[in-house]
Amino acid sequence: SQTIHQWPATLVQPVGSPLSLECTVEGTSNPNLYWYRQAAGRGLQLLFYSVGIGQISSEVPQNLSASRPQDRQFILSSKKLLLSDSGFYLCAWDTGTANTGELFFGEGSRLTVL
Amino acid sequence: AQSVTQLDSHVSVSEGTPVLLRCNYSSSYSPSLFWYVQHPNKGLQLLLKYTSAATLVKGINGFEAEFKKSETSFHLTKPSAHMSDAAEYFCVVSDRPSGGSYIPTFGRGTSLIVHP
Numbered sequence: 001s002q003t004i005h006q007w008p009a010t011l012v013q014p015v016g017s018p019l020s021l022e023c024t025v026e027g028t029s030n031p032n033l034y035w036y037r038q039a040a041g042r043g044l045q046l047l048f049y050s051v052g053i054g055q056i057s058s059e060v061p062q063n064l065s066a067s068r069p070q071d072r073q074f075i076l077s078s079k080k081l082l083l084s085d086s087g088f089y090l091c092a093w094d095t096g097t098a099n100t101g102e103l104f105f106g107e108g109s110r111l112t113v114l
Numbered sequence: 115a116q117s118v119t120q121l122d123s124h125v126s127v128s129e130g131t132p133v134l135l136r137c138n139y140s141s142s143y144s145p146s147l148f149w150y151v152q153h154p155n156k157g158l159q160l161l162l163k164y165t166s167a168a169t170l171v172k173g174i175n176g177f178e179a180e181f182k183k184s185e186t187s188f189h190l191t192k193p194s195a196h197m198s199d200a201a202e203y204f205c206v207v208s209d210r211p212s213g214g215s216y217i218p219t220f221g222r223g224t225s226l227i228v229h230p
Contacts, residue, residue: 006157036220042222042223043204043220043221043222043223044204044220044223046220049217088155090157090158092158094216099216100146100163100165100208100216101145101146101148101163101165101206101208101209101210101216101218102146102148102160102163103150103158103160103206103218104160105150105157105158105159106157107156107157108155108156108157110155
């Protein structure tokens with residue numbers, strides 16, 4: 001069966017420090033991968049999605065970047081965090097070119113920037 | 115372009131009473147529609163989905179939704195609320211322009227509050 005792992009679950013970082021959140025999917029090949037952010041009391045904001053290795057689409061210009069070094073690995077990064085980067089980050093995947101629109105989510109990473 | 119509107123940011127019900135969470139969508143194609151539930155500090159879990167089959171869709175935990183194309187709606191209902199239903203609910207529309215991959219669009223969410 002397919003599983004998705006996302007880590008770390010909780011992170012407290014000072015302003016100006018770097019960030020790396022990792023997500024891996026097991027049990028499937030060629031998935032589409034997504035990073036969403038959920039600010040307090042707000043809905044989900046799509047940050048990045050990827051349809052293949054090295055292929056990243058950015059939905060919102062900002063302080064963050066994403067990379068997909070392997071088929072089932074998706075990394076969210078920042079060189080210098082801002083206070084406004086605080087939030088709940090969710091990684092998700094779907095079945096790629098044969099997808100139906102259904103997403104499968106990780107458990108999320110809570111980032112607090114102080 | 116596609117969009118989705120969840121008409122209520124908060125819905126408050128008493129335990130044992132019906133639940134109605136409203137969702138309207140727009141899409142230039144034949145969309146798929148989904149409802150997800152999110153408990154605090156957790157990822158999202160699929161409740162149910164509509165993908166052009168039966169318009170009345172049954173999901174987990176007693177929830178169901180009806181796709182009404184004429185009203186562009188996909189409201190979520192449950193006959194009797196349980197305390198464990200208290201959570202955030204997201205309506206999602208997803209279509210596939212030009213035969214490419216589906217890209218989902220999320221509503222802003224509805225917080226369901228259940229009183230004892």
